[in-house]
Amino acid sequence: MWLPSYATPSxxxxxxxxxxxxxxxxxxxxxxxxxxxxxxxxxxxxxxLPVREYSLRWYADFxxxxxxxxxxxxxxxxxxxxxxxxxxxxxxxxxxxxxxxxPARRLIMALLISPMIVPIVIVAVGSYLFFGQFxxxxxxxxxVLAHTALATPFVVITVTATLSTYETNxxxxxxxxxxxxxxxxxxxxxxxxxxxxxSGAIFAFATSFDEVVVALFMTAAEQRTxxxxxxxxxxxxxxxxxxxxxxxxxxxxxxLFAMLALLTRRRVK
Amino acid sequence: xxxxxxDRVNIFMAVRRAERPxxxxxxxxxxxxxxFLVVAxxxxxxxxxxxxxxxxxxxxxxxxxxxxxxxxxGASTPDEPVYAALAxxxxxxxxxxxxxxxxxxxxxxxxxxxxxxxxTARMVEKLDTGPYKEKFLALNQDWGSPETWAIIKRNGGSLxxxxxxxxxxxxxxxxxxxxxxxxxxxxxxxxxGRTLFVAGLVTLFTLILGYPVAYVLxxxxxxxxxxxxxxxxxxxWTSLLVRTTAWVVxxxxxxxxxxxxxALHLTGERVQLIFTRVGTVIAMTHIQLPFTILPIYSVMxxxxxxxxxxxxxxxxxxxxxxxxxxxxxxxxxxxxxxxMTFILSLGYYITPALVGGPRDQMVSNFISTYINRDLxxxxxxxxxxxxxxxxxxxxxLFLRLVGADKIKLG
Numbered sequence: 001m002w003l004p005s006y007a008t009p010s011x012x013x014x015x016x017x018x019x020x021x022x023x024x025x026x027x028x029x030x031x032x033x034x035x036x037x038x039x040x041x042x043x044x045x046x047x048x049l050p051v052r053e054y055s056l057r058w059y060a061d062f063x064x065x066x067x068x069x070x071x072x073x074x075x076x077x078x079x080x081x082x083x084x085x086x087x088x089x090x091x092x093x094x095x096x097x098x099x100x101x102x103p104a105r106r107l108i109m110a111l112l113i114s115p116m117i118v119p120i121v122i123v124a125v126g127s128y129l130f131f132g133q134f135x136x137x138x139x140x141x142x143x144v145l146a147h148t149a150l151a152t153p154f155v156v157i158t159v160t161a162t163l164s165t166y167e168t169n170x171x172x173x174x175x176x177x178x179x180x181x182x183x184x185x186x187x188x189x190x191x192x193x194x195x196x197x198x199s200g201a202i203f204a205f206a207t208s209f210d211e212v213v214v215a216l217f218m219t220a221a222e223q224r225t226x227x228x229x230x231x232x233x234x235x236x237x238x239x240x241x242x243x244x245x246x247x248x249x250x251x252x253x254x255x256l257f258a259m260l261a262l263l264t265r266r267r268v269k
Numbered sequence: 270x271x272x273x274x275x276d277r278v279n280i281f282m283a284v285r286r287a288e289r290p291x292x293x294x295x296x297x298x299x300x301x302x303x304x305f306l307v308v309a310x311x312x313x314x315x316x317x318x319x320x321x322x323x324x325x326x327x328x329x330x331x332x333x334x335x336x337x338x339x340x341x342x343g344a345s346t347p348d349e350p351v352y353a354a355l356a357x358x359x360x361x362x363x364x365x366x367x368x369x370x371x372x373x374x375x376x377x378x379x380x381x382x383x384x385x386x387x388x389t390a391r392m393v394e395k396l397d398t399g400p401y402k403e404k405f406l407a408l409n410q411d412w413g414s415p416e417t418w419a420i421i422k423r424n425g426g427s428l429x430x431x432x433x434x435x436x437x438x439x440x441x442x443x444x445x446x447x448x449x450x451x452x453x454x455x456x457x458x459x460x461x462g463r464t465l466f467v468a469g470l471v472t473l474f475t476l477i478l479g480y481p482v483a484y485v486l487x488x489x490x491x492x493x494x495x496x497x498x499x500x501x502x503x504x505x506w507t508s509l510l511v512r513t514t515a516w517v518v519x520x521x522x523x524x525x526x527x528x529x530x531x532a533l534h535l536t537g538e539r540v541q542l543i544f545t546r547v548g549t550v551i552a553m554t555h556i557q558l559p560f561t562i563l564p565i566y567s568v569m570x571x572x573x574x575x576x577x578x579x580x581x582x583x584x585x586x587x588x589x590x591x592x593x594x595x596x597x598x599x600x601x602x603x604x605x606x607x608x609m610t611f612i613l614s615l616g617y618y619i620t621p622a623l624v625g626g627p628r629d630q631m632v633s634n635f636i637s638t639y640i641n642r643d644l645x646x647x648x649x650x651x652x653x654x655x656x657x658x659x660x661x662x663x664x665x666l667f668l669r670l671v672g673a674d675k676i677k678l679g
Binding site for chain 2: 018238
């Protein structure tokens with residue numbers, strides 16, 4: 001399988017084994033995700049397959065419950081605010097870092113990436129204690145600030161990657177032809193790096209929408225987000241309504257992922 | 270220096286000066302984010318560090334007592350003025366309801382101190398005049414113990430090593446010397462060791478499972494490789510909570526994995542998988558796999574296939590062509606992927622909380638417990654510092670070996 005012509009028989013066997021192993025690992029990667037989908041459509045409240053009878057009762061439960069609806073709204077608002085803030089800050093920073101004159105690049109890059117590295121509980125507890133001093137725990141503002149810090153590395157990375165293939169002479173040409181810097185940015189640079197910026201924004205949105213631990217510390221019942229609601233539910237007693245919520249989150253991830261894939265493909269062309 | 274050298278230095282300086290506006294312009298673009306991160310990310314972490322050594326309780330509640338203790342010899346039972354000062358402090362504490370705070374703090378180092386402080390505060394409320402010493406000793410004879418007073422005096426400082434020492438299973442004896450905590454009090458090194466062990470195990474498993482996947486991704490025809498890549502990236506994109514939820518469901522005793530094991534007659538009875546170490550490691554391995562695969566894949570893709578062909582044509586058997594030519598070149602990817610997975614595994618919270626049992630909780634889970642259940646912020650912060658130091662040490666290794674600009678997203 002997928003071997004050059006000079007391969008020996010034992011090599012062929014070996015290769016087949018390796019490919020079979022890799023395929024089973026890939027199945028191990030993907031199967032657990034899709035197990036939750038049929039379970040969420042089951043009429044029975046158990047988590048066994050095959051499903052005996054399909055129904056939408058858990059979705060009816062989910063959409064009919066004010067707590068879940070409130071949680072979705074909270075997540076959406078926090079994620080949109082985080083996306084706007086993180087995309088703006090991250091894109092600006094990436095524009096600076098990508099310039100050849102940027103000082104202490106390695107050091108500053110290490111700082112900007114560090115929110116991806118620091119254990120999430122440390123960020124959560126630190127934010128809880130620190131923002132508490134200013135009355136920002138159990139507020140949406142506090143949650144958005146912490147989420148933005150977590151989301152900016154993704155924007156910095158995607159926009160920096162796009163800028164590495166961007167022809168800076170285009171901006172220079174615009175400037176030399178008399179465009180004011182803002183026009184040069186909005187009409188020349190930004191349209192060219194837009195796929196990277198949008199990718200970063202999608203990452204930022206997903207980071208905030210899916211985040212549990214910081215939200216667990218920074219929110220009270222009123223600002224409770226969808227993942228926090230799910231987490232508490234699983235901790236209490238896992239029930240099929242959570243499967244419906246998980247399936248919807250999975251669907252959202254697939255949509256965001258597809259958007260991202262389309263953007264990258266356009267960029268490669 | 271010769272004239273030529275001086276000229277060279279001057280030119281160098283002039284060039285640096287000429288470049289300065291451009292450097293400033295570049296920096297000013299990144300400045301909003303740098304400032305934002307300092308305020309919203311670095312400051313909270315620094316605050317956590319301060320909380321780990323902060324010691325406000327005794328200083329704030331017992332200012333008079335601490336002053337009276339200045340002249341105490343440290344070995345005998347203190348004299349009346351110390352008790353009078355304590356009575357005055359506790360009266361104020363009772364009015365401000367800060368006695369409980371002090372009791373809780375001293376209770377960490379002297380067991381039974383919480384109730385002793387509260388009972389004493391209730392007693393002094395009813396007393397108008399001294400002498401206090403006998404009444405204190407009558408209420409609780411431990412008020413006469415020099416050890417109690419040594420610990421109170423020690424906590425008069427604005428900083429304390431207590432939480433950091435506790436997080437490392439150490440304690441300070443009343444005489445100030447540091448010793449190891451004995452018996453069932455010593456839990457934190459065990460938790461740290463467990464965290465490192467689980468992270469190491471997960472890293473090893475993702476490498477064993479991920480390396481062949483990365484390899485097959487490089488040799489598969491383009492269309493098939495595309496689909497395979499999708500199967501690696503989609504889980505990475507799915508919320509960590511959704512993936513953990515899937516494992517909670519799969520690992521149930523009456524769940525799907527047990528159904529399959531029973532149907533295949535691999536086990537006679539249902540196996541406990543949820544709330545176990547095995548379940549935790551399986552779920553974490555699943556979640557971390559893409560993080561290990563992607564860096565290995567990106568290095569493998571850059572290795573020319575002609576090299577393996579050359580090795581073979583020069584007579585190397587397939588195995589030595591692989592192990593001596595191919596594998597060493599993939600090492601940078603292996604290092605990057607494994608370090609990334611190890612760093613991220615150290616900080617796991619959600620998965621051990623939902624899939625693990627009480628014996629599988631990691632440092633993160635203990636930090637959360639001390640904040641939420643025990644309200645012992647200092648100890649939570651102390652454990653946080655330990656976790657942060659270990660993580661940053663490995664992050665520095667990562668920066669040295671791999672570099673921050675090598676982090677890519679899919």
